[in-house]
Amino acid sequence: MPCPHCVSADKLFDPRVARRELSRLHRRGPSASTRMLIAALPRGSLLDIGGGVGAIQHAFAATAERITHVDASQAYVAVARAELERLGFTSSEHLHGDFVALHASIEAHTVVTLDRVLCCYPDLSGLVIASTAKAQRAWGAVFPKERWWTRVGVRVMNLVLRLRGSDYQGYIHPEAQIMALAEAAGLRLKSTASTWLWNVWTFQRP
Ligand SMILES: C[S@@+](CC[C@H](N)C(=O)[O-])C[C@H]1O[C@@H](n2cnc3c(N)ncnc32)[C@H](O)[C@@H]1O
Incomplete structure (x- = not known):
């Protein structure tokens, strides 16, 4: 049985949203936080979890x-x-589903990214533990800052989504818990950056 969160994500991020996001990416390039994440990471094979239309890819x-x-x-x-095919890249695999449910069949990669994904998933420890285990060299995440305005913003967004009939919900997970989970996975903090809304943290294997 698929996780309810992923079913609602599938409905929310539908073909119309995907086309709009790709068009925005073509017009404006990656968002500031995504650019910060890309700049802070080493290169190598990439496991992009919740990668959307593929800015990091x-x-x-x-x-x-x-x-x-x-x-x-x-x-x-x-x-x-x-x-990616249009760009001439042919060595990619694209899997539809909940990474936490699929992770056992996915190999480790040099770099693992979660760009604005932790805030979309209720089981923070499940997602961080499963994803850090796949990072051979670096793990990077963009997630909301723990501030009053992000909490208010997520509450308003969740209310609007419910009123529109969506079960999709956003979460502000504790920064300290993200740090503790990554360190428990043997990673060490390499860089932090931020925008007014987003933390951009990267970790590496010592
Ligand atoms: C807010 S969007 C961000 C998309 C893209 N990374 C970006 O920054 O534009 C969150 C993405 O995470 C995906 N997602 C959330 N939870 C997931 C999970 N457990 N497994 C795989 N994808 C997930 C959603 O389908 C969606 O594509």
């Missing part, structure tokens, strides 16, 4: 020998796959 495509993308949204998976 495009940055890695010139040098990566292998890219794996796992996303709860079928529409994002389809758009990201087509876009």
Whole structure:
């Protein structure tokens, strides 16, 4: 039985949203927080969890020998796959589903990324433990700062989503817990950056 969260993500991030996001990526490039994440990471094979239309994948495509993308949204998976093919990158695998449910069958990669994904998943420890285990060299995440305005923003967003009939919910997970989980997985903090809304943290294996 698929996780309810992933079913609602699949409905929310539908083909219309995916086309709009790709068009925005073509017009404006990656968001500031995504650019910070890309800049802070080493290169190598990439496991991009919840990668959306694939902004990080495009940055890695010139040098990566292998890219794996796992996303709860079928529409994002389809758009990201087509876009990488358009760019001439053929060594990619795109999997639709819940990474926590699929992780046992996914190999480790040099770099693992979760760009604005931790905030979309209720089971923080399950997602961090499963994803850090796949990071041979680096693990990077973009997630909301723990501030009053992000809490208010997520509550308003969740209310709007419920009123629109969506079960999809956002979460502000504790920064200290993310740090503790990554360190417990044997990773050490390499860099921190932020925008007014997002933390951009990268970790590496010592
Ligand atoms: C807010 S979107 C961010 C998309 C993209 N990374 C970006 O920054 O534009 C969250 C993404 O995470 C995906 N996602 C959330 N939980 C997931 C899970 N457990 N496994 C795989 N994908 C997940 C959603 O389907 C969605 O594509």
